[in-house]
Amino acid sequence: MTDLASTLEIFREAAARSDDTNVPDDQALIELRKSGLLATAVPVEYGGNGADTVELNELVSKIAEVNPSMAIIMFQHFAVCARINEWGTAEQKELWLPGMATGDTLGASAWSETGAGAAKKNLATSAERIEDGRWLLNGAKSFTTGAGVADIYLVLVGTSAGREQEQDTKNVYGSAGQTFFLVRKENEGLIANLGLELAGMRGSATGFVSLKDCVVADDHRLGPVGHAPAIIAGVRESGATLGAVSVGVAKAALDVALAHFTKTGALEAPTVRHRVTELSVQVEAARAIVAFAGSRRGEDPGAVTLRSKLFASVTAEHVCFEVARMLGSAAYLVNHQLNRLISDARAVALMGPTNELCRELVSASWVN
Incomplete structure (x- = not known):
């Protein structure tokens, strides 16, 4: 190491x-x-x-x-x-x-696709079992982080088999009849490329993965057929959260402010110190809920994980914009680090589960 x-x-x-x-x-x-x-x-x-x-x-x-x-x-x-x-x-x-x-x-995950919606309910990508027991995958995935650089892709597809085992998936991520496959980058029929001009996360290799008559062995299927929603929900219970990325982005923006105001001497002014202090408190609050999610000590670890992603990503955007306002014209140059952080902060809010989907998943129990 x-x-x-x-x-x-x-x-x-x-x-x-x-x-x-x-x-x-x-x-x-x-x-x-x-x-x-x-x-x-x-x-x-x-x-x-x-x-x-x-x-x-x-x-x-x-x-x-x-x-x-x-x-x-x-x-x-x-x-x-x-x-x-x-x-x-x-x-x-x-x-x-x-x-x-x-x-x-x-490893990388290939779930998103045009028209599927944030909750991945309406997948067009399909897998059909062929005579020798293998699976034939066809479709296209978008916004795949690690496209072209990953060695294996965890691909979410619709499988006709398994739909008879449907459960109530109205308020979960994914849908019954969906299955995961582990697909090697060398698999014939899998093509990964970038092709997305992103505003943020520009070094994340986020792009497209297409599958055309891509044959995958049954022993590369992950979990039971049609069981994808349970697999998705299970990992959320682990407490791993994209809010951790947002905490890092927010801390970086705070460091930009501290470096700037230290250099200019503006920290001598109590009003500046107090505004920076408020931002530091918000960053630490986001860090705390991310740590709490990881500890899995809440009564509902899955809901805590969703809340941590939502709170931390909203906090990161807020901190970035507040620092930009405080720096004024000093941060208005196109190559200023803060502009990249603003775009990166927004990107996390759009990553699955998106913030809007987080709100829906957390609030669903209140109306059932």
Whole structure:
């Protein structure tokens, strides 16, 4: 494992380059793979560090302070690790997890698609079982973080088989009759590319994954057929939250303010100090709810995770905009770091589950 401080510095330098090019930084990706950080979420018996969710959230926040795009790539890798560990067969765990610990196998999730809606209810991507027991996947996924750089994709598809086992999925993420498959980047018929000119998270390799007559073995299916909603909900119970990325972004914006006002001497003014203090309190409040989500001590861990993502992402946007207002024209240059942080903060609010979907999922129990 490399030194975390040196890794963070490489990630920090890569953030500006990616913002200019809208592509993931090669040096940062190489560093991510060799750093040992990808082992954090993998159980010890498969060569990982076996960290708990509090530690995962803390690490993601720390990375997000210097490079939110790399934090998102890492978070998605951790999410795929968690799903394999919870739902994978013994053979699947042996196949995938050791490589995910060493950095040889980078995981990504391919769920979103045009017309599916935030809750992923109306998927057009399908999987049909063929005569030899394998599956034929067809469709297209959009807004896939890690597109083109990941080694395996956790793909969410509709399966005609399993619909007879439907449960009430009115108020959950996903829909009955949906199934997950682990698809290698080398699978014939899978094509991943960028093609999205993003406003934020420009180094996250967010793009498209298309599947055309992509044949996948049944032993690469993750979990029972038609069981995707339960798999999605189960990981949310773990307390891993995208709010951790937002905490890092908010802390970075706060640091921008402190550096600016220290340099200009404005911190001598009580009004400036007090405004910065209020922002620091908000950042720590977001950090606290993210930590609480990771601890899973709430009566409803899944709801706490959703609230943590919602609160932290709203806080990050607020802190970024408040710092921009305080800095005035000093932050109005197109290449100012704060403008990237504003766009990155907004990006988290749009990531699944989106903030609007978080509100719907949390409030659903109140009307049932």
